[in-house]
Amino acid sequence: MKIRVAAVGDVHLGEDLRGRYRGRLDGIGERADVLLLAGDLTRHGTPEEGRVVADEFRDLPIPVVTVLGNHDYQSDAADEIVEVLRDAGIQVLQDESTVIECGDLRLGVVGGKGFGGGFAGKCASEFGEPQMKAFVRHTREISELWHKALKGLDTDHRVVLSHYSPVKDTLAGEPLEIYPFLGSYLLAEAVDAEGADLFIHGHAHSGVEKGLTPGGVRVRNVALPVLRRAYAVYSLGAEDPEV
Amino acid sequence: MSHEASHDVAPHHDAPHYDAPHYVAARVQRALAADERTYELGIRVDIRGDQLFLRGEVECEERRHLVAAVAGETAPGLKVHNEVTVVEVRGPGEEETL
Numbered sequence: 001m002k003i004r005v006a007a008v009g010d011v012h013l014g015e016d017l018r019g020r021y022r023g024r025l026d027g028i029g030e031r032a033d034v035l036l037l038a039g040d041l042t043r044h045g046t047p048e049e050g051r052v053v054a055d056e057f058r059d060l061p062i063p064v065v066t067v068l069g070n071h072d073y074q075s076d077a078a079d080e081i082v083e084v085l086r087d088a089g090i091q092v093l094q095d096e097s098t099v100i101e102c103g104d105l106r107l108g109v110v111g112g113k114g115f116g117g118g119f120a121g122k123c124a125s126e127f128g129e130p131q132m133k134a135f136v137r138h139t140r141e142i143s144e145l146w147h148k149a150l151k152g153l154d155t156d157h158r159v160v161l162s163h164y165s166p167v168k169d170t171l172a173g174e175p176l177e178i179y180p181f182l183g184s185y186l187l188a189e190a191v192d193a194e195g196a197d198l199f200i201h202g203h204a205h206s207g208v209e210k211g212l213t214p215g216g217v218r219v220r221n222v223a224l225p226v227l228r229r230a231y232a233v234y235s236l237g238a239e240d241p242e243v
Numbered sequence: 244m245s246h247e248a249s250h251d252v253a254p255h256h257d258a259p260h261y262d263a264p265h266y267v268a269a270r271v272q273r274a275l276a277a278d279e280r281t282y283e284l285g286i287r288v289d290i291r292g293d294q295l296f297l298r299g300e301v302e303c304e305e306r307r308h309l310v311a312a313v314a315g316e317t318a319p320g321l322k323v324h325n326e327v328t329v330v331e332v333r334g335p336g337e338e339e340t341l
Contacts (some may be wrong), residue, residue: 002340004338006335010301011302016303016305016306017302017303020303024332024334024335031335031338032338043282044279044282074282105298122250174249197341198341205285205300206285213293218341224302224330225285225300225330226329228330228332228333229332229333229335229336230332230333230334230335231335232335232336233335233336233337233338233339233340234338234339234340234341235338235339235340235341236341238340239340
């Protein structure tokens with residue numbers, strides 16, 4: 001028995017792309033059991049763009065779960081975008097969990113946008129000016145919420161869905177100087193503490209698809225410019241055909 | 244420092260270093276990220292002499308043209324070479340067993 005997780009991020013939809021993504025989702029019901037969207041659904045973060053996203057991803061034959069990304073906050077209309085998506089039957093995770101029934105198996109998904117700060121040994125700390133403290137605190141609080149959400153999740157498989165990256169592995173190709181704005185090791189630490197089968201993220205358009213947390217959780221960067229395919233499909237709980 | 248003193252040392256467009264290619268490229272990159280027509284964070288901007296080179300990827304042809312338009316407005320007088328490409332998206336492909 002396996003669960004097939006389809007995932008893509010950073011689709012950056014707007015009126016100029018209306019109707020273009022939908023065709024790429026034909027047949028997704030035969031290929032996957034759930035579709036996860038890793039944020040940056042829009043470009044400007046307007047409710048109008050949110051409606052384009054809702055129309056592209058509504059009424060699919062499989063459940064759709066998403067988080068928001070930094071672009072989705074740009075117009076200070078994140079709440080309205082969340083409402084538009086939920087009205088279209090798309091689940092939006094904001095530092096919380098959901099359970100998806102996939103046949104006889106249950107998939108737990110913990111998700112939120114995540115945030116930056118950098119990676120162990122080369123990261124920002126909660127020290128100094130209030131702005132710097134607030135920046136790092138935001139990531140720490142998210143990490144604590146994810147830790148808690150994972151702890152309470154008793155399912156056959158667990159996936160974490162984020163916009164920001166938990167590791168440097170999947171940022172390879174991005175300028176080193178911007179790593180602290182692309183993710184934080186605190187996100188990985190929370191997940192490694194409780195365990196998960198897979199960590200999905202986007203945000204790093206110039207990065208690579210595959211990485212690992214220090215604790216051995218598989219990380220996949222599904223930003224559309226990285227995947228260059230409509231979505232990736234990851235199979236959990238299946239026999240590895242190459243072993 | 245008084246407001247007047249601060250004003251006196253503010254950079255002028257004819258200041259010798261204000262238009263150093265380094266700063267012009269940074270201004271173009273900032274405009275591409277902040278201009279509502281683009282909001283593109285991943286475009287690389289390089290200036291060599293009077294040539295401005297744009298590299299990166301966007302989702303469609305219209306966005307590709309807007310990137311060049313915003314860059315041209317931000318750095319008038321430079322010849323814009325738009326080397327930005329449109330992301331090509333294939334079908335979903337094979338599943339990966341984890």
